Amino acid sequence: MDPPGTGPQHAKKVRVACCRCRAKRVKCDGSLPACGNCARANVSCVDVDSRNNDLPIPRDYIVKCCSRIKWLEQKIRVLDPSFDLTKGPQIDTDPFEGLSLPWPSYQSPGSAASDTPLRAASLNTEVASTVAGPATGKRSHASMEELEIERPPLVEARTVAMDLGMLSLQSDSRQKHYLGSSSGLLFMKLIGAGEAPGPAPPPATRRLRRMASPNRPSEVYHSLYTGLERELPSPEDADQLLAVYFQYIQIDHPFLYPTSLINAYNALHACAQRGYDPGRLDQNGWLRDIKPFPYNGKMDVLDGHECTPISISFAVFHVFMVFSLAATVLTRKKNFDYPPIRFYRMAMLAASECFSNISVPALQGILLLAIQGMTEPAGLNIWTLVHIAMSHCVDLGLHREPNNPSDLPPVALAVRRLIFYTVYSLDRSISTIQGRPLGIRDETFDVRRPTMDDLASNDTPVTTDGDLNLHLPSAEYLAFTVRRFQLDLYISEIKLLFYHLPSQVNSIIWPTDLDKIQQRIKSDLDKWLNDSSSAVPRMDTEESLILHCENLKLELQYHAAITLLYQPSQVFRSPTQQALSLCYQSSSRRLRIYNYLNNKEQLYYSWRNIHGIFSSGATIIYCIWASRNLQTTIPFDDALRNLRTCSNLLSIGGQWWPSVRKGKESFEKVMDLTIKGLRNLESRTISATPITGTYHPAPSSFASNLEPVAPQSQIEPSVQFSGSRDAGAHNAMLHGFELSIGNVDHSTLLGDGLSADGPEVLAIDPAMEHFLSEYLQGDWGWDPFSGS
Template sequence: MDAGSKQPKKVRLACERCRDRRIKCDGKVPACENCSKAQVPCIDVDTRTSAGRISRAFQHNAAARIEWLESIIRTRLPDVDLSAGPPLLNTETVSPAPPQEQSQPTIGQNRGVKRSHSAPGQEHGQSHSVEQSARSMALHLGLLSLDVNSSQVHYLGSSSGSLFTPMLRANQEDPASLFPASSNEPSVDGSQADPFTVYEQIEESRLEQTHVAQVHRLYAMLRTDLPSRRDCSHLTNMFFRHFHAEYPFLHRPTIECMTDALYHCSDVVDETSFQYNGWPASQQWFPCNGEDAQNLNNGKQIAISVFAAATQLFLILGISANLKTQKRDYQYDPTKFHEAAKAALDPAISKISLHALQIILLLVLRSFTSTERSNTWATVHLGMAFAVELGLHRDASSCDSFSEAAHQMRRRVFYCMYSLER
């Protein structure tokens, strides 16, 4: 074909009537020859639109109606200037806009006017500190703490914090109105307390008794299942030598302090009073995953619960024992450590936290070394859901709620889970 020859004209799709009758359609506008002879409307079938059926004479009819309306305006309203309408596109120099932009020209023009108000110099003239403070505020609104006893934050969306701002603003002058008066106080007429409040108090007392019983059982398990302190250090060091370089999701100082605290728990008597997270009242505070600043603000409360700490330690010991078994060293029984970890697993991951996510990662590593069959993909899926719930997928480097060490641990945990999920 010569370069100067014209390109063949694209054949229009057959109309609805020609399709049904299986005859050739010439594609003429405003109606094909077959529909013109039959004196019926020529309908195009376009599956790309929601309407689906479009009259082929639609454009012709619309132009004719516009001319008819303009003639009426010229006759009855001669003072109206028809040339003073919206600006028309120059089809010779400007390429046609997409259908979405043509259908809504007013929105596009308004957006262009809004953008022209701000000069480029004004946009670049904003200070870097203002941008950092705005980003920090956005991160604070997206990461919320849902537990009064814990500094653990959860990601509920970039605008989750804005849901609570109207309530706080409405009660700005009277903070006491946020909390309704307790129904336990006797009323003026001497009536009894609200039965729902009494039920809540009974339920809280029952849950507290159940929690204390679980703590007692855990302490008894620590006394029977923990190896000697020397063997525990040997197995822990073996775990970090084998896995930490590839999966650095554990904080070594936290593991060491946590191990000392668990051995202290194995020596306490049953009558010892407990903290809210299961640690004995005599247990000294220790930092967890670099969250020093948060714990100091909360009165130096230990961030990790005793159940999560025991589960992590037993999983570490079990994984190291599996590695020794593969080397034909049967000095340690990995099954005993795994059973102890499963006994404390339910309360350990009952709340979504960074420590629970570390436990899930340890479970995945255990499946790499153990011969037991387990659904590793389901575990990885659960861990990724935990990571998104905690907002680990968001860059919180400019958020002042986390120390540098805590921020690094959040990044390490997320990318370890992300690499396993990929």
């Protein structure tokens, strides 16, 4: 019998391949600290935690930890030779015998000095190569940041979870220390502020030391004043940027109070002109001779004197984030030469001072970051930011209507309501796009929905002197905001009733007459759109086209809700022919509206709009392949025009969203298959038996209200539909829901041949099968939201 370890060695079976090998579908040898494939490619070898598939862990983590322990022990021996390392926890290395792991060896204080120079030199070299890179004896800032980046998510997640759990139990957590005073650094990691483009951003370690420094405020204020002198746009440019923000972004996300924003710019402009003077700064970093102004409807009083309630850091962050968003819209229209990244970089200078505690201005900053992430590929986790914003709302009490509303100034009360419903609307939209649960249930809040009276409070006068010559949005224009908030209630009901997973909780009793509820919601949505259309005044002015376009945007959201209502869901897994017809009609109408808005330069390509464009095209393809009735009744030219419109709009969006290009390629492949199938079907059906049915768009009781105020030929008025999917609601196509392609009736699928007796049931093309499967599962690989 062979002694242990001397017999034939059998290759060990690798139970779990590393992430890279799994993605490339190649064999992983399971070597440590990196598999052979990753080692040859000189990339990090990352495993997936068997207990949690969402936690990637580098394979060399233990090796690096042991090397770091060795390095720390060596430093301790140098600093304190009498320190006894043997008193610490001991490590049993027997189970790991044979592994080349640098286990730390504990020695007595006397033996520490007996290390030979050769051993000490080799130890220092090993540690330096593992931890610090070049063998310089010191760790560079780059290596410090590399260590921080490579910290295993499991350890980081546990640390953050413990901190949050402990702090949330504090009695003073409300409005002050929900995330703790050190949350600024954690939030900076979340939003990627340390990685903002620009020249040499300060590393995280340096930021930590500066935050702990007693001179930190003066350093921040000095850098902000220096940046203001260089980056703050002139009043003429600020007029243009603010006007764009109010038209394209404020109307959808009215969480900033326009007058406060203007006051903040005027104050910053005055500070930039006068320059930094540390002897004249107040406690918030403002020059003392700057006239105080209210923010969000409030004014602070200190020692009997009024003072500005926000710091200059908050003002810089809010104003420059607004400029960054507006400049992004303008540069895409080729109407503005100032790069948005300069505004964004300036805002990030103030970010670390804005998120150290929970407040209304901090919540507004989080929302600005969320909108930034939807406006351009900023690398921000939108899902997480929206849920943090909702947590802030609850912590600040914005979800509850005050017992005595008269205790708050009217403007402050209006701002609270508008902020909450902006977060609520974002949550409904992102949850629909990603097919994820709602962040807050409707029965858990009672704050009143904003009305026109709340919006009328925007007309308060500007209180600071300045050179801005800006006209605030009219109440008629902002009425669209109120209508959008009303629609979100229907989205909540649809998501709750038709997209819930099976539950073993017996206390939840779901209604059984869901067909009637579906019809009732459809009727309510029809009434909402009729009321929204009739509420827009007919004005023969230059604003008429803009008002008409805003009205069409409401219709887009109506179609989004209709398709969310009728597309495959957990409750209705196989939609009826009528439901598929509604989805097709709505998606067709939606694409034509998008195209019209694009031609009139009234569409800015946010992620929600791009997602809506793609999902409309995907819905059209799905409905054609799943419905024999649509195959034989829709005009070929109509389907071809819709699909080409979708492809063209995706091409435009791909200019600013690189990930969309992948989706466009996938879409065009299945589009070609669909067009080929329709063409074959049309020619073979005509040669066999003429088609008796004709395609009739669903009648619309509000058709007359959707005619353009400008020339009547600007958009096809003959196609009025009812039903589409939300901005990207294809990801609401059952995230985590096991709906297979087998639920599609294969007898309806387009084939390459038809017999005289009817369709020949042929195997579906693999590319089309993959596309339809992704549609039903809502798992689009090119979608950054789905991979957040």
